[in-house]
Structures are given as C-alpha cells and as structure tokens.
Amino acid sequence: MEIIYAISGFLLGGVLSYFLWDRALKSKKRKIIKEAEVEGEVIKKDKILQAKEKFLQLKTEHEKFINEKNNKVGLLENKLKQKESAFLQRRDELQRKVKEFEQTKKETDTIRENLTNQLNVVQQKEEELDKMHRQQVEQLEAISGLSAEEAKNQLVESLKGEAQTEAMSYINEIMEEAKLTANKEAKKVVVKTIQRVATETAIENSVTIFHIESDEIKGRIIGREGRNIRALEAATGVEIIVDDTPEAIVLSGFDPVRREIARLALHQLVTDGRIHPARIEEVVSKVKRQVEEEIIETGKRTAIDLGVHGLHPELIRMIGKMKYRSSYGQNLLQHSREVANLCAIMASELGLNTKWAKRAGLLHDIGKVPDDEPELPHAVLGMKLAEKFKEKPEICNAIGAHHDEVEMQSLLAPIVQVCDAISGARPGARREIVESYIKRLKALEDLALSYPGVLKTYAIQAGRELRVIVGSDKISDKESEQLSYDIAKHIQDEMTYPGQIKITVIRELRAVNYAK
Structure with missing residues (x-):
C-alpha cells in the first residue's frame, strides 16, 4: 500500500x-x-x-x-x-x-x-583753255621774238637776283641786331644764374685739431720711447704733433682723407683705452674701411640731393671722394654741387635739358679723384672715366671740354665751362698757393714711391720731411742708407722747394707668433 x-x-x-x-x-x-x-x-x-x-x-x-x-x-x-x-x-x-x-x-x-x-563740261573747257593758251603763247612769241622757255629763264634769273639781294639785306639786319643783343642777353643769363645760387665758400687747410679730455692722455698716445706715436704716424701717414697746447693734439697732413682716418683712429683708441702698436694697426685698418663706406654714402646722398639718378657705383664712389679733396683751397665736392646747380639754372634759362646739365656739372671734376691718377689732364681723364661707365656722349664731351682740351660738340660743354668759371672766380673761392702746395707734396711722395722696395711714403711737416717705409725682406740696412741718399739727390736735382727736405727711411723687422 x-x-x-x-x-x-x-x-x-x-x-x-x-x-x-x-x-x-x-x-x-x-x-x-x-x-x-x-x-x-x-x-x-x-x-x-x-x-x-x-x-x-x-x-x-x-x-x-x-x-x-x-x-x-x-x-x-x-x-x-x-x-x-x-x-x-x-x-x-x-x-x-x-x-x-x-x-x-x-x-x-x-x-x-x-x-x-560736269566732268565732260570741264574737259571741254580745258580743251578750249589749252587752245586759247597756245594761241596767246604763239602771239607773245611772235611779238617778243623769244620762245616761252627763254622768257621763263630770264624771269627766273631776274627773280633770283632780287631774292638774293633782299636775303643778304635781311641777314645783315639780323646779324647787326644779334651783335647788339647777344652780349646783353648772355650777361643777363649769367647774372640770373649767379643770383639764384648762393653757396658758402670754405678754404681747406692742412691741419686738424684733435681735442682730448686731459693732458694725461698725451703720454699714453706717445707711448714708451715714442713707439705708439711712431706706429700711428706710420699707419696713417699723418704727422702727430703733441706739444704744450692744452687738451689738444695737432694732426698735420696735406691729404684730408689721411687726417680723417687719423682723427677717427685716435678717437677710438682714446675711448677704448688700449693703445699699443698692434692695436693701433688694427684700429687704423678698421677706420679705413669705415671711411670708405662713408665715401660711398656721401656720394649716394649727394646724387639724391641733386636728383641725379642712374649713376654707376664707381662714379658714386668718386663723388664721395670729392668731400676729402680740394681744388685751389676750395672743397671739390662743394664746388661740384655748386657747378651742378649753376648748370641746371643756366640750362633752364636757355631752354636746354636741365637733368643732363646738372649731371655734367656734378661729374665735371671726377678726373681729380681717380685711384691710379695717370698722367692726363683731369678734364680728359674725367671724360674717359665717364665714357667707361656708359655716360651719354654729350655729358662726356662737356666733361672733357670744360678746359678746352677737346673740341666742344654740344651746348652743354660751354655751359659747364662757364659755370665752372663762375664757381671758382668769386672772391675768396680759391687759393692758388694751397693747390700748388698739395701738388708739390704729392709729387714728393710719388717720386720716393717709384723706387723698388718702397711700401709707403708720407710727406709731413708741411713738406719739410719725407718718411719712406721699406720692406725689411727687400732692402737691407745698408741699402736703406743708400736709398735715403738716392732719394735726396733725386729731389735735389729735379724738384723746386723752399728750404731743405729731410728724408727718413724706416726699415722695421717684425716677428709675429700666436699662443694657442
């Protein structure tokens, strides 16, 4: 269950x-x-x-x-x-x-x-007119006994004689009027030109004053046993006079470029405080480059101020060099600027090209400032330089012809010549003695420089001393003595000078090494 x-x-x-x-x-x-x-x-x-x-x-x-x-x-x-x-x-x-x-x-x-x-009617009229003309010509030939060609030749001859007589009379009237008014008009143009240009005149000298803060600096400039001042004089070619003048050192030399280099170099050395021969050569070399740059800048500024454009760089450099040159005591750059303005004004009065005239006036004395200075008149040399640097033929001719060395080929040439004379002819504008003095010192330096082994030559003390610097590897001590004698004999035989000239030959041997 x-x-x-x-x-x-x-x-x-x-x-x-x-x-x-x-x-x-x-x-x-x-x-x-x-x-x-x-x-x-x-x-x-x-x-x-x-x-x-x-x-x-x-x-x-x-x-x-x-x-x-x-x-x-x-x-x-x-x-x-x-x-x-x-x-x-x-x-x-x-x-x-x-x-x-x-x-x-x-x-x-x-x-x-x-x-x-109408053409048909005109042709009929022409035929009738030709027929009547022939009939009249035949009647005139029968009456005068001349053919139409002979009568025309007689009429032309009579008219030609009358025309020549009237033309000669008219030409004589024009020539007389021109003779009466030419001098008056020319004087008017020149006076207007001079009145419209007013330029200050400055006479160049051969001395520059260098100011210092205290007389203690003089000892440093001179250096131990004078080595600093000797190195400075050898590097610049200017005589440096250190005397009892308070707070001032005198730089003496006929070349303004050298004096400017010496002044700037002294200024840098004194400001820096390091004054010794090696430093002096370094500073002088640097200042030379600065002066060269300033020359180019001066040339550019002058061309811009005058409105002259398209100049070759070498021509601009030559214009800048004019600042440091003088002509009979008159500053060359100031003179060239004045001539350029005068040329422009005179060209405008005569209805010519003012730009070309101003350009020719500015360049007319470039033959005075070349680097190599060959044996040619400065006007011809200036013309060749202008041709070399592709200036217009009219301007080149005006440069070359302003002292009548070459034939004038345009109206610019007489304008430049007249304006050059106007600029230099005013009272106090020029001083002949300064120009001759500079030429004599330049010839003195060139004579010594022509000897083999000579590196540099400087005329100092107003031409009373000539310092010759030679290469130690080219001339021995004994040859230096012989060179001093030869230069003195050469100067004595070929040059005219006041007083006597001391020739000092400097042969210096330097050994330089660098510790690394």
Missing part, C-alpha cells in the same frame, strides 16, 4: 508539476509575446518615423531640384527673350539700313550722273 501510495503520489505530483510547468510556460510565453508585440510596435513606429523623415528629405531635395530647374528655365527664358529682343532690334536696324542704302544708292547714282556731266 505504501508503494502504491508512493507511486500514486509520485504520479499525482508529476501531473501537478506538468500542469504547473505548462501554466508557467504559457504565462511566460504570453509575457514574451506581449513584450515582443510592444517592441514590434516601437520598431514599427521608429521605422515609420524614419520613413517619414526620408520622405520629407527626398521631398525637400526634389522641391529644391525642381526650383533650381525652374530658375534655370527662367534664366534661359529671359536670355531667349533678350536675344529675341536684340534680334528684332537688329532686324529693324538692318531693314532701316537697307532702306537708307537704297535711298543713298539712288542719290549716289544721281550725283554720279551730275558729276559725269
């Missing part, structure tokens, strides 16, 4: 479990189906919304496309209407021109007929 009850309970439990499990599965199934249906509705709504959005997007794009097409069609229609309107206008214009042409053709035909009739 227990077994039966157990089996019966087991079966009953199984049946109950089955029904309970089935009921639970069905409940879960219904729940899953319900959730699926809800999820399906959500998906369906999303898809419907996406479809609506896609539809709206496609609709918008379609409407945009349709609008663009409509706009293009509208533009094409407008263009077609414009073309149609233009075509109609052209057609109307063409029809009008055709009518005008037909009318003009009719008028032209009528005019042509009238002209033809």
Whole structure:
C-alpha cells in the first residue's frame, strides 16, 4: 500500500508539476509575446518615423531640384527673350539700313550722273583753255621774238637776283641786331644764374685739431720711447704733433682723407683705452674701411640731393671722394654741387635739358679723384672715366671740354665751362698757393714711391720731411742708407722747394707668433 501510495503520489505530483510547468510556460510565453508585440510596435513606429523623415528629405531635395530647374528655365527664358529682343532690334536696324542704302544708292547714282556731266563740261573747257593758251603763247612769241622757255629763264634769273639781294639785306639786319643783343642777353643769363645760387665758400687747410679730455692722455698716445706715436704716424701717414697746447693734439697732413682716418683712429683708441702698436694697426685698418663706406654714402646722398639718378657705383664712389679733396683751397665736392646747380639754372634759362646739365656739372671734376691718377689732364681723364661707365656722349664731351682740351660738340660743354668759371672766380673761392702746395707734396711722395722696395711714403711737416717705409725682406740696412741718399739727390736735382727736405727711411723687422 505504501508503494502504491508512493507511486500514486509520485504520479499525482508529476501531473501537478506538468500542469504547473505548462501554466508557467504559457504565462511566460504570453509575457514574451506581449513584450515582443510592444517592441514590434516601437520598431514599427521608429521605422515609420524614419520613413517619414526620408520622405520629407527626398521631398525637400526634389522641391529644391525642381526650383533650381525652374530658375534655370527662367534664366534661359529671359536670355531667349533678350536675344529675341536684340534680334528684332537688329532686324529693324538692318531693314532701316537697307532702306537708307537704297535711298543713298539712288542719290549716289544721281550725283554720279551730275558729276559725269560736269566732268565732260570741264574737259571741254580745258580743251578750249589749252587752245586759247597756245594761241596767246604763239602771239607773245611772235611779238617778243623769244620762245616761252627763254622768257621763263630770264624771269627766273631776274627773280633770283632780287631774292638774293633782299636775303643778304635781311641777314645783315639780323646779324647787326644779334651783335647788339647777344652780349646783353648772355650777361643777363649769367647774372640770373649767379643770383639764384648762393653757396658758402670754405678754404681747406692742412691741419686738424684733435681735442682730448686731459693732458694725461698725451703720454699714453706717445707711448714708451715714442713707439705708439711712431706706429700711428706710420699707419696713417699723418704727422702727430703733441706739444704744450692744452687738451689738444695737432694732426698735420696735406691729404684730408689721411687726417680723417687719423682723427677717427685716435678717437677710438682714446675711448677704448688700449693703445699699443698692434692695436693701433688694427684700429687704423678698421677706420679705413669705415671711411670708405662713408665715401660711398656721401656720394649716394649727394646724387639724391641733386636728383641725379642712374649713376654707376664707381662714379658714386668718386663723388664721395670729392668731400676729402680740394681744388685751389676750395672743397671739390662743394664746388661740384655748386657747378651742378649753376648748370641746371643756366640750362633752364636757355631752354636746354636741365637733368643732363646738372649731371655734367656734378661729374665735371671726377678726373681729380681717380685711384691710379695717370698722367692726363683731369678734364680728359674725367671724360674717359665717364665714357667707361656708359655716360651719354654729350655729358662726356662737356666733361672733357670744360678746359678746352677737346673740341666742344654740344651746348652743354660751354655751359659747364662757364659755370665752372663762375664757381671758382668769386672772391675768396680759391687759393692758388694751397693747390700748388698739395701738388708739390704729392709729387714728393710719388717720386720716393717709384723706387723698388718702397711700401709707403708720407710727406709731413708741411713738406719739410719725407718718411719712406721699406720692406725689411727687400732692402737691407745698408741699402736703406743708400736709398735715403738716392732719394735726396733725386729731389735735389729735379724738384723746386723752399728750404731743405729731410728724408727718413724706416726699415722695421717684425716677428709675429700666436699662443694657442
């Protein structure tokens, strides 16, 4: 019974479990189906919304496309209407021109007929006139006993004689009037030119004063046993006079460039405080480069101030060098600027090219500042330099002819010559003695420099001493003595000079090494 009850309970439990499990599965199934249906509705709504959005997007794009097409069609229609309107206008214009042409053709035909009739009448008149002319000529020939050609020749000869007589009379009248007015007009032009230019005149000297803060610096400049001042004089070619003048050192030399280099070098050495021979040579070399740069800058500034453009760089450099040169005591750059302005004014008074005149006036003395200084008159040398640097032929001729070394070929040449004379002829503008003094010192230096082995020559103490620096590897001590004697004898035989000249030959041997 227990077994039966157990089996019966087991079966009953199984049946109950089955029904309970089935009921639970069905409940879960219904729940899953319900959730699926809800999820399906959500998906369906999303898809419907996406479809609506896609539809709206496609609709918008379609409407945009349709609008663009409509706009293009509208533009094409407008263009077609414009073309149609233009075509109609052209057609109307063409029809009008055709009518005008037909009318003009009719008028032209009528005019042509009238002209033809008139030409026929004119030809008949010409024939009648020629016939009458021949008859009259025959009658005149019969009356005068001369042919028509002979009568014409006699008439021409008589008219020619009368014309020559009247022409000579007219020419004589013009020449007399020109002689009476030429001098007056020329003086008027020159006076106007001088009045319109007023330039200060400065006489160049051969001494520069270098001011110092205290006299203690003089000892440092002189150096131990004078080695510093000797090195400075040898490097610059300027005599440095250190005397009892308070707070001043005198730099003496006939070359303004050398004096400027010495002044700038002394200024840098005194400011820096390091004064010894090696430092002196370094500073002098640096200052020489600075002065060269300043020369170029001066040339550029002068050309810009005068409005002279397109000059060759070498010509600009020569113009800058004029600042440190003098002509008979008159500063060469100041003189050239003055001549350029005078030339421009005189050219404007005479109705000539003022730019060319100013250019020729500025360049007329470049032959005084070349680097090599060949044995040629400065006007001819200046002309050759201008030709070398592609200046115009008229300007080159004006440069070369301003002292009558070459023949004048244009009106610029006499203008430059006159303006050069005006600039130099004013009272106090020039001093002949300074120019001759500079030429004598330059000749003195060139004479010594012509000897072999000579490196540098400097005329100092107003030409009373000539210092000659020779290469120690080229000339011995004994040869130095002989060279000093030879130069003195050469100067004595060939040059004229006041007093006596001391020739000092300096032969210095230096040994240089570097500790690394």
